[in-house]
Amino acid sequence: MIPIAKPLLGEAEAEAAKAAILSGWVSQGPEVAAFEAEFAAYVGARYACAVSNCTTALHLALEAVGVWPGSEVITVSHSFIAGANAIRQCGALPVFVDIEADGYNIDPAAVRAALTPQTSAILAVHQMGMPCDMKAIMEIAGRARVPVVEDAACAIGAEIAVHDGWRRIGRPFGKVACFSFHPRKVITTGEGGMLTTDSTTLDAAFRLKRQHGMAVSDVARHASRAVVFEEYPVRGYNYRMTDIQAAMGREQLKRLPFILSRRRELAARYGAALAGMPGVRPPAEPDWARTNWQSYPVRLDHDVDQRALMQHMLDAGVATRRGIMCMHLELAQTDIALRYPLPRSEAARDGSVLLPLFAQMTEADVDTVVGALAAAIAASRVRVPARFVST
Ligand SMILES: *Cc1c(COP(=O)(O)O)cnc(C)c1O
Numbered sequence: 001m002i003p004i005a006k007p008l009l010g011e012a013e014a015e016a017a018k019a020a021i022l023s024g025w026v027s028q029g030p031e032v033a034a035f036e037a038e039f040a041a042y043v044g045a046r047y048a049c050a051v052s053n054c055t056t057a058l059h060l061a062l063e064a065v066g067v068w069p070g071s072e073v074i075t076v077s078h079s080f081i082a083g084a085n086a087i088r089q090c091g092a093l094p095v096f097v098d099i100e101a102d103g104y105n106i107d108p109a110a111v112r113a114a115l116t117p118q119t120s121a122i123l124a125v126h127q128m129g130m131p132c133d134m135k136a137i138m139e140i141a142g143r144a145r146v147p148v149v150e151d152a153a154c155a156i157g158a159e160i161a162v163h164d165g166w167r168r169i170g171r172p173f174g175k176v177a178c179f180s181f182h183p184r185k186v187i188t189t190g191e192g193g194m195l196t197t198d199s200t201t202l203d204a205a206f207r208l209k210r211q212h213g214m215a216v217s218d219v220a221r222h223a224s225r226a227v228v229f230e231e232y233p234v235r236g237y238n239y240r241m242t243d244i245q246a247a248m249g250r251e252q253l254k255r256l257p258f259i260l261s262r263r264r265e266l267a268a269r270y271g272a273a274l275a276g277m278p279g280v281r282p283p284a285e286p287d288w289a290r291t292n293w294q295s296y297p298v299r300l301d302h303d304v305d306q307r308a309l310m311q312h313m314l315d316a317g318v319a320t321r322r323g324i325m326c327m328h329l330e331l332a333q334t335d336i337a338l339r340y341p342l343p344r345s346e347a348a349r350d351g352s353v354l355l356p357l358f359a360q361m362t363e364a365d366v367d368t369v370v371g372a373l374a375a376a377i378a379a380s381r382v383r384v385p386a387r388f389v390s391t
Contacts, residue, residue: 016247031243043170045196047203054180056239057193058086065147071120077328078345108136126155129294134173148174154294161288187252189245210239267293279377312376323352
């Protein structure tokens, strides 16, 4: 059986976790501080603040950039539901816009059209690790003076071309970028998240609110030779990361260059094999972007039945997933009145399939998936009634 994904973990992570446990300091201590410093250096941001997961990171980010209750946050429906939940946790309303005609990312023209005086932020998602068009989005946001938060949950190691070379996602184009270390992402700490920013004020707000709004850190109080009475100037949350997770994360960062290059090799092999295959279209990388291939989505022709194809592949020992969800089609979000139709988002969910991709895969595994896909396509063609075929 070839699974859809598999984290690359080993003795290094186990030893690091063990050392953190035996140190006696297991929550938000020296390992978290070191992980933050190394992460900030990797992406090229001034600050990185570790939290419990990317959903809590999104909540802190949206609140800190000024999303107010009753306001509107422009984002895609075609993304993981955590985006809408974090917006709603701020008491704001997601305004869902459609994705681009090619690919799976937010359509900047749709963002521009959706701006209103009630818009408090734009939540731009780098879907499946593919950078979205930050240049266009920042132009629109800048003119409207609306802050941009980047949902970079999947996008560690992805890059955008700028005038003097390549710039990693996380060195913020917008005000802040939010990452996930869930096992389904490219590197993992079990659960975990990170906020990166160049703003001293925002970073201070994240640090305060992730630990109950407490003005002094546990580490500082522990190290003090004078008695410290802590204070709570603002209402906060408990969004802390443990030192056990951070110790794992530091080892994962060391593996990241290998993981990225291996994912890119395997994706290139998929791309070459799928280029001429009838029934499917492999994903394309714009010349200004480098994805990390957190997922590998292929688009199916209209006459290929998605569910039948996925079942055929499962029967052949290959796990797949359907295209990224549409939040507006889930019961939890159907109380939101749609302002725009989202035909491209729905077509992407129902007309694409994610193929297995992880660093431990072999070339032979890729060939097995490709073979299973070709057979599954042939077996999943449906006859499209003549009256639905445009002439
Ligand atoms: C995974 C994911 C999240 C949520 O991350 P968690 O760490 O599981 O909270 C948010 N947005 C996107 C686009 C994701 O893929």
